[in-house]
Amino acid sequence: MGAAVGAEPGGKSVNVEVNIVPFIDLMSCLTAFLLITAAWVNIAQINIQPKGKTRDTSDVQIDDERIVLSVLVQADRIWVGLSRVNEFQEIAKKPDGTQDWDKLESTLKEHKANLFKDRNDLEIAGESTLQQPVKYQDIIQAMDIALKVECPACPVRKFYDVGLSDPMGLSARPSL
């Protein structure tokens, strides 16, 4: 690499050779450093508030007079329930053995458009047992769907206030 810094006509060429070795060294070090420190995995967040009644008897809770939309994720099905009116909808697993997340989404959409037009709260709980464990990924999937559900015509478009509850403290819990 050279730089012509004004050659005189008929005279000696005054091309200057720029030493690019330090530049390449610097670039190589910088590239290596940035490659090592780069975060390739995109980590995001789901914000939740712990909800529902706790099992701790010292923590006395006042009963809410409003209807609460509750989702209970079990190993083999999902329950969507409404407190006070005690209405429950069962979403069974698909024939391939996976949870029917599409059905959960459509059910939540229906509730959002009908009873929860101006509400943004919802409760989710996962009920796991030694015989039928529920994985954390299933709860995250349910929360993700709840946060995604949208009703464009409603005064409050989405469920922004998604809470995780203890299964025993869920506002609407199906009696099995």
Add this chain to the structure above:
Amino acid sequence: MPVHPAGPRLFSSIKFKHLVRRSGSTSAAGTRASNISLNLTPFVDMMTILVAFLLMVFSSSKLLQVQAGLELPIAMAKGKLQDTEAVIIITKSEITFKGEMIATVDSVLRDESPTYRIERLFERLEAAARQIKIDVEMGKIPKELVTACDDLKNNKRPGPDQPLCPDGLAILQADLVTDVRVINKVVVTAKAAGFDNLLFAIKNK
């Protein structure tokens, strides 16, 4: 190891005349020059572009604590993970808080205490919550979080994409196969210790 006289070396004993001929450059004396000039321009171009790209994607913020073998659950939610001091990590085998091992997952699953809490975690979380509260009251928080903390004092909920006040805020990083019973116990414990806002760390699809 004994020292031997130097053996034959390239361009000294072994002339590589064919390479010198091909190089095409001649020395000032008229003889063929042995210097082979590499064209470094494409290399420098590529390096510059690569450095520019990496600088663009570089994040100077504190990186999330990485735990070996921890696989975060996958979700579509896009909210960027907010940084906070209280980080609870649940791997396949153990629960840690601020890098300190609290309990094993098996022991938590076996424990049938009526309070449904993890007592050791409760103690650590309560101390951390107290410290964070003092820091917030003394104004030891980034400027952009002051409004969020003022809103919290006035019981005003922040919007979906707004930053949250560190008071009562904790991050939960749990492995995707963790039993929900462990998550429930950690959430109950965190709530009892004063953490009313939990950020579940997830991986985007």
